[in-house]
Amino acid sequence: MNMQNPNFLLMVEGLTVSFDGFKAVNDLSFYVEPNECRVIIGPNGAGKTTVLDLICGRTKATAGSVKFKDKELLAMREDQIVHAGVGRKFQTPSVYEDLTVFENLELSYPKGHSVFGALTFRRDANVKARIKEIAETIFLEDLLDEKAAYLSHGQKQWLEIGMLLIQDPELLMLDEPVAGMSVAERKKTAELLRRIVEDRSVIVIEHDMGFVADIATRVTVLHQGKTLSEGSMERVQNDPKVIEVYLGH
Amino acid sequence: MFSDYSMSELGAIFAMQGFAGLILFSVFVLMALGLAIIFGQMGVINMAHGEFMILGAYVTYLTSNLFAAWLPGVFGMYFFVAMILAFIASGALGLFIEWAMIRHLYKRPLDTLLATWGLSLILQQVYRSVFGAREVGVSIPDWMMGSLPVTDMIEVPINGIFVMVLATGISLAVYYMMFRSSWGLQVRAISQNRVMADAVGINTAWTDRLTFGIGCGVAGVAGSAFTMIGSTGPTAGQLYIVDTFLVVVFGGAASLLGTIASAFSISQAQSIMEFFLSGSMAKVLTLLVVVGILMIRPQGLFTLKLRK
Amino acid sequence: MERSSNRLFTTQDILGFAVLAVIIFIVLPMALDSFRLNLFGKYLTYAFVAVGLVLCWGAGGILSLGQGVFFGLGGYCMAMFLKLEASTPKNTAIQSTPGIPDFMDWNQLTALPWWWEPFNSLFFTMIAVVAVPVVFALIIGVAMFRRRVGGVYFAIITQAFAAILTILIIGQQGFTGGVNGITDLRTLHGWDIRTNDAKEVLYFVNAGLLFACLLIAQFVRKSKLGRLLIAMRDQEDRVRFSGYDVASFKIFIFCLGAAFAGIGGAMFTLQVGFMSPTLVGIVPSIEMVIFCAVGGRLSILGAVYGALLVNWAKTSLSESFPELWLLGLGGLFIAVVMVFPNGLAGVYAEHIAPRLSGLFGGKTGAAKSPKETPAE
């Protein structure tokens, strides 16, 4: 199914990675459209996080191709992939604990990314306005001067999402964004995601089926590094192969 | 450059040079094993490794004096007693240092480096105050000195054979402990996942201490063996530290097999180059090649590819 | 929403710089005789290295155990120039080949090696003092950081470089002066650097250069790059996935540290009057790390105090109790790691600054957590 559809934002084809012979991701292909919210689910060890790692360049693929807006990502460095418009949030929140929320966002601001640029970067009005705007989106406008270390777990997750948003990526990849959140925080996060998806594509890894049903446009089920099933939430839920994998063992 | 020699001479020389390489290999293995256990399994940089070796050498010196004074009849055998005592002394010091210092620093590997460097300075001064600034002469039992004539041209030094046997023995012992004993299982479990190991009831604190102690003990045995081939003085331990670290890093820190492979390749390279070049240039070239390879392949020779 | 950390100097920074300036430019020269002042000048040359280490290690988490290499390269560049100037045909008339440095003559060299030639020019030398260490650092940095070697591995490999360079310098004595180093340096463009007056002038030149480096360091720390370094130290992957080429930042800061060290080395040569491989090896390299650690690995001003204090203690302790010096130094290493991980600057920020601010009733940032104590 080699579809050369220029409408796809991301085309993953034949993606394979092996660790000492063990194929964590095996000949995987899938396609993401603009403004789609794709959720990847699957049992533990299915290779979900590895797929994100491969796309964003954190792990080098053994074979295959990942095309983003017709650019081959596999040949690019992580920072180049980011500049191409792909953002990545990690499973455990990774924010700069020693810096304030403001500084966390500022470091992610898409300007001054070269050595010289960073030396001469000035905190001008545009920067401040943009940071304020993002902070409002992620519910942290009152905590700008707080050190990130003092935020709650959920707030750190939001902050990390905010750090991605400020770069305005076209594709956002989120690894378990609601893990460890309270019910109230989950609701707020779902609302946040829905707003985010409005003008970009998102790939989300999630276990919480209720949350998945809440946000997903399409769902991909991974099993042993391969696509087991793909389609709408409803279709996937009724796929006997999926039921077999989740319940059979 | 070979035209001056007959074939049989050349053959003999290459045989002996190969043997020299094997001795150097054994020396490297002995130096590096203790460090590989500590660095590879615990991630701790022990800059005082050389001083733990020298402690073993001083213990050997004291033992030889004791035997000479009290048990001259069995002086030839003192070396074995000395090695056991060296293991105990260095190991005990290792346990103490782990308790007093290292255990507070597990999360700061670069800081252990500085702290153990400080420790090495202190140990040097202690040795100097106790044993004097001069090197001490350790008398070696007669049966260990001299060489075995294999053919009329090839002779192999007995102490070289002894070092090789010892290196093999200790490698096997370490291998057995790491992969066949419950301690080894615990050590490996901790190095994979400390939190989990803790959770399933492994006494991580004690295992760490024991690991550090055993690593230091092995260093002590190495130091004891080195009295046969090198000098015993307060600062002699410093001579070994760079070589030792490079052997371990080059091998791939987490792999004992890698340490042995790297000791083998470095020793052979150095030994071959020493034959064709001046000793100094051989050393520089060996170090440069090792560092060069490490730049291209920073994970070292042997390493498992792991999912992050 | 103006935040204090975005300004180049906070009130506290200004105070810190001012106090240090008063100590270095006024108190020390007035309190010390020419001999002691020269000694402190020598200590200050180590402070260049320590400041570089604060940037690399304290801020960037890159611990180099090979800073002696850069210190030595800078020092050797300067020494080569001075040696050429001292080796006039007239001064070296007794040699078989007059006009070349004495150690070359002893090693049967009959002509100056080509790579010594450019060091006839002071201008070239002044550039080389910075450029040679930087090029070295660049090569090491590109090779290592591009391949994401860091932490302990980086420390050990830089240490190996220190060992290699030492063996090379000693082994190639015809070109380098070997274990003796390059000695008997006399004049700089005809100006005798051995007189007491010259040494005083050099002290102030040295101090001025140090302050220039401190200002550069402060600028870097307070720029976005400075915050990025801290971010990288703690969450390298996050920085990378925020679109930064992490390696290039590490290379930059490593090269900057090397440049500082090179200047320090050159000033060392000028003030002490020779350069030798003992300044290049593993031991001095690690000692330079301890200067930085004692001062506080996060504080650029602390690094200066650290270098002064440790060396002053070394000189005075070894004058009165030579046997105890190693014990003291060893204990210092351990204490600074286990008890005062943030060194003098940490002690100041935790214990002294709060009292001071209580005394003056002012709010001078005493509430800052020790982990990110800025300069002083």
Add this chain to the structure above:
Amino acid sequence: MTDRKIPKSLAGPSRRAFMAGSAAMTASLFAPKALFAQDYPTAQINTTGLAVTDDTVTIGILHSVTGTMAISETGSVQAEKLAIEQINAQGGILGRKIEYIQEDGASDWPTFAEKARKLLVNDKVASVMGCWTSASRKAVLPVFEQNNGMLYYPTFYEGLEESPNVIYTGQEATQQIIAGLNWVNETKGAKSFYLLGSDYIWPRTSNKIARKHIENFMDGCEVVGEDYYPLGHTQFNSVINKIRLKKPDVIYAIVVGGSNVAFYKQLKAAGIDMTKEAPIVLTISVTEDEIRGIGGENMEGAYACMKYFQSLDNDNNIAFVKAFKDMWGEDIVIGDVTQAAYLGPWLWKAAVEKAGSFDIDKVREAQIGVELETAPEGYVKVHENHHLWSKTRVGRAKLDGQYEVVFETADLVEPNPFPEGYQ
């Protein structure tokens, strides 16, 4: 050698003086010609502001007490302190007791320079006994020349230096090398030589002189190999194999420090029994001091070329060895450099008394031609090039770690720090 101006009692300690045990008492008993301070007003004998009072004169001792060189330099410090004590016991110099300020060079050359400056500039010492390695001497040399100090340097060294501010009480290279090579050629019939050394200036320069001498001045002799190892190197099996391959008559070894121990142990272990003298091992870097670390059993049969051995059989030396052991312990050994260090204070004393002044310039002038009959090594004399006329001796190492003297030159060998034809 007939025109010796210095009265024996001034030039050195008598044998009986040591036997008396208490040094203080012997001063008045056995030094009848001791000079009295009041005969030499301080203002007259010290016109340049040195640390000289009406009853004391201060000198400096500058060696490494810590670091890698402490091993070697300890003996020199002990010898210098012994000499100072003996001189004081005889009434001092110009009626003034010697006091000393000891500084630690810490095996670090910049520290040596720093301490030298301190001694000369701050302490104004009248002379300095010190340094061991060439590197430390090179580091302090400009300091001494600039501040016009006087250094007594005890180590045998590579030569190529002749500073007006240094008296070299050890041998320069030719004094140590040439006679020994001739001896091994003439008495042992040695024709082929393998030169080996630690990689730094002294072994390299010495081997260069050895090579020139072998190739240009010894008929039918050749150098079959030359090799250098970094300081501190401990693995010599490769070079031992090379030596086997080349089958030299003589291994000419200038290995130093910890490497020494490794080299000789491995040589023995490789089956090269030095007592069989095939090949002969000839060294210029192993004194009795070093043998203690190497072990007599590993050194037995090797030849060393020095100017002094502890076993030297003359009255001066017997008294010196006894005094040294009385002061520093029975099981101490004395090597070539230790003896040379012992000469320093005595040579300086002789020069000061000859000049009748502590002024550096006058002492320097007076120093030339000073003779010391009481030197443990025998009679020595200061050459105008600031080195000593000394004999060259060859000793054979015994199991107990002492050398048995097997050869000595008939006459004193002239020091020649810039040897023609050897460069």
